[in-house]
Amino acid sequence: MTTPSHAARPRPGGSPALQAWVDEIADRARSRLGTGRVADYIPALADQDPERFGLAVCTNDGQLYTAGDAEMPFSIQSLSKVLLLSLALRTHGDALWQRVGLNPSGMPFNSLMQLETERGKPRNPFINAGAIVVADHLVGAFATPSKHLRDIARTLSGNAGILIDRQVLASEWQHRARNAAAAYLMKAFGNLDNEVDEVLEAYFACCALRMSCADLAIALNYLAADGRALTTGERFVPPAMAQRINALMFTSGMYDAAGDFAYRVGLPAKSGVGGGIVAIVPGRLSICAWSPALDASGNSVAAQYALERISEGLGRWSQEAGRLAPASVS
Numbered sequence: 514m515t516t517p518s519h520a521a522r523p524r525p526g527g528s529p530a531l532q533a534w535v536d537e538i539a540d541r542a543r544s545r546l547g548t549g550r551v552a553d554y555i556p557a558l559a560d561q562d563p564e565r566f567g568l569a570v571c572t573n574d575g576q577l578y579t580a581g582d583a584e585m586p587f588s589i590q591s592l593s594k595v596l597l598l599s600l601a602l603r604t605h606g607d608a609l610w611q612r613v614g615l616n617p618s619g620m621p622f623n624s625l626m627q628l629e630t631e632r633g634k635p636r637n638p639f640i641n642a643g644a645i646v647v648a649d650h651l652v653g654a655f656a657t658p659s660k661h662l663r664d665i666a667r668t669l670s671g672n673a674g675i676l677i678d679r680q681v682l683a684s685e686w687q688h689r690a691r692n693a694a695a696a697y698l699m700k701a702f703g704n705l706d707n708e709v710d711e712v713l714e715a716y717f718a719c720c721a722l723r724m725s726c727a728d729l730a731i732a733l734n735y736l737a738a739d740g741r742a743l744t745t746g747e748r749f750v751p752p753a754m755a756q757r758i759n760a761l762m763f764t765s766g767m768y769d770a771a772g773d774f775a776y777r778v779g780l781p782a783k784s785g786v787g788g789g790i791v792a793i794v795p796g797r798l799s800i801c802a803w804s805p806a807l808d809a810s811g812n813s814v815a816a817q818y819a820l821e822r823i824s825e826g827l828g829r830w831s832q833e834a835g836r837l838a839p840a841s842v843s
């Protein structure tokens with residue numbers, strides 16, 4: 514891909530009606546603040562302000578609509594699993610599926626139960642064990658996989674200032690017991706090529722990337738656009754790969770609540786314990802909502818609410834002259 518300096522980042526603006534709609538959804542989502550709990554199993558995340566809320570919607574024709582704390586960087590955590598998977602599929606293709614499955618786990622994202630009975634092959638690339646296997650592929654392919662992923666995030670978002678948060682990385686490393694257990698179990702089953710510590714460090718560093726809602730909605734727009742990156746105009750992944758990543762997000766992106774979220778929102782989505790959720794409307798737009806307080810499954814309460822409202826409104830939108838416009842706001 515081209516370097517970040519060549520990237521053109523969409524700026525907020527476009528349809529005033531759509532901006533008003535995004536503003537209204539953000540106002541309504543703020544009524545959900547106060548429910549849920551900030552993740553504290555990674556101590557560096559525990560002091561996030563639960564009152565923060567951001568929303569960014571990026572259309573495939575390059576219009577960006579933002580509300581609230583949409584430009585504030587936060588810890589992307591498992592949202593990195595989408596970028597990791599995209600990169601691993603680019604470099605290894607379908608061979609990846611010999612080592613990680615394609616089915617929902619129906620279990621918490623850090624559960625070890627299936628890993629033992631299923632002989633070290635994680636159910637899907639969006640649970641922690643699955644992303645660790647994906648990271649193992651990248652450790653084999655790149656000298657510094659997390660910096661490579663950071664640079665891809667910079668290029669895809671058009672933001673050269675994206676950083677890995679060293680404090681979050683150190684905190685995850687210090688409290689790595691469960692992820693280390695998964696990695697050693699997979700190593701014992703022959704499903705990890707590289708040293709456990711090296712793979713875990715790469716995985717944690719990717720989780721510790723800090724990006725804003727606007728960065729993420731822009732960066733992951735390729736999933737709404739048949740794999741084409743908005744900032745560079747280049748194809749980041751082939752169309753069929755974008756479609757398959759969306760399918761995996763739909764079935765496994767929201768942890769053990771994937772079915773519930775699919776029923777309520779009906780969009781491919783991926784969640785992270787930093788409170789971010791990215792959702793994709795294929796062929797039309799990418800969305801990122803963020804608020805740090807999580808429900809029992811680890812999904813942001815206010816972000817889910819905002820995505821539910823956006824999904825409801827999508828059906829009433831009319832598409833005129835290549836521009837999305839909401840018909841009315843309830």
Ligand code: DON
Binds near residue numbers: 590623639
């Ligand atoms: O490994 C962890 O537990 C965190 N770095 C990421 C967890 C997360 O966001 C949810 N995982 N699928």
